[in-house]
Amino acid sequence: MNARTGAGAVGDLSRRLQAPGPRYGEKFIQGLLALCAVLSVLTTTVIVLSLLGPTIGFFEIVPASEFFFEVDWTPQFEPPSFGVLAIVAGTLNVALWAMLFAIPIGLGAAIYLSEYATPRVRRTVKPVLEILAGIPTVAIGIFAVTFILPEIIQPLWPGELLGGVEKPFMALAASLGIGLMVVPIIASISEDAMSAVPRGLREGAYAMGATRMKVATRVVFPAALSGIVASVVLAISRAVGETMIVLIAGGSTPNATFLPNESIQAMTAYIAVTATGDISTGSIDYKSVFAVGAVLFLLTLAMNLLSIRLVRKYREVYE
Amino acid sequence: MRSERARLATAGARATVAATLGNQPRRDVVLNAVFAGLLLLAVLVALAGLAALLLQALVRGAPALSTDLFTNVPSTLRPETAGFRPAILGSLELIAGVIVFVVPIGIGAAIYLEEYADSSKWWNRAIEVNIQNLAAVPSIIYGILGLAFVVRGPLDLGFVLVAGSLTLALLVLPIVIIAAREAIRAVPDSIRQGSLALGATRWQTIRRQVLPASIPGIATGVILAVSRALGEAAPLLLVGATVFVTFDPTPFGDGYSAMPVQIFNYAVRPQEEFQTLAFAGVIVMLVVLLAMNSFAIWLRNRYEQRW
Numbered sequence: 001m002n003a004r005t006g007a008g009a010v011g012d013l014s015r016r017l018q019a020p021g022p023r024y025g026e027k028f029i030q031g032l033l034a035l036c037a038v039l040s041v042l043t044t045t046v047i048v049l050s051l052l053g054p055t056i057g058f059f060e061i062v063p064a065s066e067f068f069f070e071v072d073w074t075p076q077f078e079p080p081s082f083g084v085l086a087i088v089a090g091t092l093n094v095a096l097w098a099m100l101f102a103i104p105i106g107l108g109a110a111i112y113l114s115e116y117a118t119p120r121v122r123r124t125v126k127p128v129l130e131i132l133a134g135i136p137t138v139a140i141g142i143f144a145v146t147f148i149l150p151e152i153i154q155p156l157w158p159g160e161l162l163g164g165v166e167k168p169f170m171a172l173a174a175s176l177g178i179g180l181m182v183v184p185i186i187a188s189i190s191e192d193a194m195s196a197v198p199r200g201l202r203e204g205a206y207a208m209g210a211t212r213m214k215v216a217t218r219v220v221f222p223a224a225l226s227g228i229v230a231s232v233v234l235a236i237s238r239a240v241g242e243t244m245i246v247l248i249a250g251g252s253t254p255n256a257t258f259l260p261n262e263s264i265q266a267m268t269a270y271i272a273v274t275a276t277g278d279i280s281t282g283s284i285d286y287k288s289v290f291a292v293g294a295v296l297f298l299l300t301l302a303m304n305l306l307s308i309r310l311v312r313k314y315r316e317v318y319e
Numbered sequence: 320m321r322s323e324r325a326r327l328a329t330a331g332a333r334a335t336v337a338a339t340l341g342n343q344p345r346r347d348v349v350l351n352a353v354f355a356g357l358l359l360l361a362v363l364v365a366l367a368g369l370a371a372l373l374l375q376a377l378v379r380g381a382p383a384l385s386t387d388l389f390t391n392v393p394s395t396l397r398p399e400t401a402g403f404r405p406a407i408l409g410s411l412e413l414i415a416g417v418i419v420f421v422v423p424i425g426i427g428a429a430i431y432l433e434e435y436a437d438s439s440k441w442w443n444r445a446i447e448v449n450i451q452n453l454a455a456v457p458s459i460i461y462g463i464l465g466l467a468f469v470v471r472g473p474l475d476l477g478f479v480l481v482a483g484s485l486t487l488a489l490l491v492l493p494i495v496i497i498a499a500r501e502a503i504r505a506v507p508d509s510i511r512q513g514s515l516a517l518g519a520t521r522w523q524t525i526r527r528q529v530l531p532a533s534i535p536g537i538a539t540g541v542i543l544a545v546s547r548a549l550g551e552a553a554p555l556l557l558v559g560a561t562v563f564v565t566f567d568p569t570p571f572g573d574g575y576s577a578m579p580v581q582i583f584n585y586a587v588r589p590q591e592e593f594q595t596l597a598f599a600g601v602i603v604m605l606v607v608l609l610a611m612n613s614f615a616i617w618l619r620n621r622y623e624q625r626w
Binding site: 019023025026029030032033034035036037038039040041043044046047049050051053054104105106107108109111112113116125127128129131132134135136137138139140141142143146147180183184187209211212213214216217234237238240241242243244247248268271272275276281289290293296297300301303304305307308 | 358362
């Protein structure tokens with residue numbers, strides 16, 4: 001009798017804990033939410049598909065050997081030449097000098113904010129630096145061509161030694177503009193990585209008599225290295241993909257050079273110049289935009305995946 | 320009231336510290352000072368760059384600042400009467416479209432990934448990596464996507480404002496998803512378990528507990544995403560933000576413009592007056608963007624919950 005009551009109670013309890021019905025609504029909502037997440041995958045698929053079709057069409061007309069190994073990019077000439085290296089070099093030229101500016105400045109700012117600054121300075125300076133990341137790139141492009149070039153580069157350029165700088169467009173102007181744009185990316189992500197290094201490591205070093213510099217460079221920097229490298233890779237990816245600054249300040253002369261005082265054309269600038277307005281769908285120009293876009297997409301994809309992997313794989317988990 | 324004894328002890332301790340730590344090699348001490356100076360210099364260079372950019376825009380754009388900027392239409396001939404009216408309206412309509420697309424889809428995706436997805440399954444991890452990558456795809460690639468897929472191709476909308484909205488929405492969607500996920504992740508599990516223990520279903524828990532608690536974070540992410548979309552010019556160049564639109568744009572009407580594109584077009588003209596107009600446009604954009612970003616930061620600090 002007692003046992004039966006007990007069993008009955010257990011049965012009652014388990015019955016009450018079950019859902020009264022199958023709850024199709026819950027399943028429906030879950031499906032709907034999953035659909036939202038899948039949409040992001042769809043975006044990538046659509047990007048790849050949009051690039052693929054015209055790119056294949058492009059390679060039916062222009063041989064791949066010309067595209068990948070020639071260094072003349074003259075689509076408007078007769079006969080046209082499509083050597084993508086000329087504009088890949090333009091992009092890399094700008095990115096290289098931008099990084100030579102942004103990496104020391106960004107890392108310096110990150111180390112200062114994380115290791116030297118008082119909490120109050122850090123609370124003020126970090127958001128102010130992040131404002132830079134939110135400034136529209138068209139404004140930075142205008143700044144590069146109307147201020148950085150005439151007021152900074154041309155007066156400071158070391159004379160005829162390295163060639164003249166009387167050009168209206170110069171890779172270096174775009175580089176410094178882009179450098180300014182990516183400084184907060186490097187500073188902010190690296191600072192986060194350095195702040196995540198536990199205090200115990202620092203205090204151990206201080207107890208051994210290390211100076212702040214030794215602590216910063218020999219203890220904190222190596223411990224935060226994966227985050228720092230990821231921030232730099234992300235910054236390079238941004239520099240390679242930036243359009244408006246190179247379009248306004250870099251010029252429009254495809255030029256396979258790494259000299260900072262030459263006028264160049266970056267891949268993004270070529271796309272932006274060529275695909276504007278009513279370009280006819282079947283033309284070789286239209287298709288070339290997609291071929292260049294595919295190169296750009298693959299280049300940045302490789303860097304982004306590297307950056308994501310670095311952050312994941314080498315994330316130090318303390319405690 | 321310090322006794323003689325305590326003073327002696329303090330002095331002794333200080334002497335011991337100085338003896339053991341004070342004899343850092345002179346070279347190290349000097350190097351440290353130089354290093355600190357260089358670091359400070361790096362911060363100052365970055366801050367000076369920002370200050371120079373803001374000041375230059377202010378100085379060069381000030382002569383053209385007037386309400387005419389908001390009421391007048393662009394002109395190729397008379398810069399003195401040219402303004403930004405269609406571009407401002409175009410940007411506002413573009414942003415309205417972006418919000419309509421991005422808020423439900425972005426939050427939905429974030430909820431799925433945080434609340435439902437089993438991250439040990441490879442497809443859910445693939446979605447995550449995919450979103451992280453999309454956040455760093457160059458904006459011009461989204462322009463190509465818009466051109467090939469929205470303007471022409473499958474959707475075939477033509478060069479209309481809605482096509483621009485869709486393109487920008489896809490561009491900022493990953494930003495919203497990442498921010499919303501972080502906000503949802505910050506809600507502690509005990510809140511969910513409490514709700515579930517009281518008999519709420521999974522969705523009821525999300526809708527009545529998790530979402531209300533994470534709204535400030537989500538709103539911050541949406542504002543930052545919108546400010547990014549507002550400043551973006553490159554993809555719009557490809558999807559038809561044609562420049563000399565002298566009428567008020569409509570969602571499906573032919574031709575529209577946007578602030579950054581209009582600024583770009585004034586800036587590349589050689590005449591001084593157009594340059595001044597471009598700088599005035601930059602001032603307007605910077606004021607709006609700074610206001611939005613400050614609001615986002617305020618929102619985050621004001622409503623940030625510590626559990």
